Amino acid sequence: MTGLRERYLAELGVPLWQLRNAPTASAPPHVAGPSAAPPSANAGAAADDVWTDLAARVRACTKCTLHKTRTQTVFGVGRRDARLFVIGEAPGADEDRQGEPFVGRAGQLLNAMLRAIDLPRGEVYIANILKCRPPGNRDPQPEEATQCTPYLSQQIELVGPRVLLAVGRISAQWLLQTDTPIGRLRGRALSYGERSIPLVVTYHPAYLLRSPLAKATAWTDLCLVKDLLSRTP
Ligand code: SF4
Numbered sequence: 001m002t003g004l005r006e007r008y009l010a011e012l013g014v015p016l017w018q019l020r021n022a023p024t025a026s027a028p029p030h031v032a033g034p035s036a037a038p039p040s041a042n043a044g045a046a047a048d049d050v051w052t053d054l055a056a057r058v059r060a061c062t063k064c065t066l067h068k069t070r071t072q073t074v075f076g077v078g079r080r081d082a083r084l085f086v087i088g089e090a091p092g093a094d095e096d097r098q099g100e101p102f103v104g105r106a107g108q109l110l111n112a113m114l115r116a117i118d119l120p121r122g123e124v125y126i127a128n129i130l131k132c133r134p135p136g137n138r139d140p141q142p143e144e145a146t147q148c149t150p151y152l153s154q155q156i157e158l159v160g161p162r163v164l165l166a167v168g169r170i171s172a173q174w175l176l177q178t179d180t181p182i183g184r185l186r187g188r189a190l191s192y193g194e195r196s197i198p199l200v201v202t203y204h205p206a207y208l209l210r211s212p213l214a215k216a217t218a219w220t221d222l223c224l225v226k227d228l229l230s231r232t233p
Contacts, residue, residue, distance in 0.1 A: 059073050064132075066144055069135050071097055071099075072099045073131045074095045075127070076101060076125060076128075077101060081159065081160070084124040084162070084163050084164075085164050086102075086127075088126070089139075090133060091133040094107070101127060109205035113218065113222055114222075117222045125159045130148050131151060153193075162197075162228070164197050165200050167203075168182070176201075188200075188224070200228065203221075
């Protein structure tokens, strides 16, 4: 497993440092995959109906002006019982075209980051705060995020993740309702919502593509996610 992890870290461009003659670091704590969790007795028709209804409401949504310029809504993807829920800010051009969050080069880097902590993309749930692309990839406006956040909140409620990973400044600041710089939000376990779900902040993969030196910092955030997951049932 260590070799696998090293390969993914190399893929991220994160250099591996090891003291000469030092013993090989032990593998990180095993993260129990969602498949190890007992299947929910309620994950049947009723839950499917709730998801179907939510997806239909998002598809038909006209609550903010972004519906006028979208190609399609970008609902979210992943396991409906995922232990980790990844939250970005809004669809970009690729996402708007494909209808899926975090595709393109930034999406590939996010996938590599997740694999580095033994969580393939298919094992997590991924969604954005906004379900429609802001024109020209501008920042989401507060009123747009206010209108759209109830959809995300319901997704989080339905999935019931153990840990949230806020990807990028805008996602982190909106979820935490703060204007604290991302550099002071990342690197520690915060909490979100009434149920105080542990929340970790890290850099957006699009930023990491522009600033590869920050990948090593992002790696420490991912290690924190892995540690938190290992400590939750
Ligand atoms: S961004 Fe959200 S609130 Fe605005 S139209 Fe799209 S789905 Fe509706």
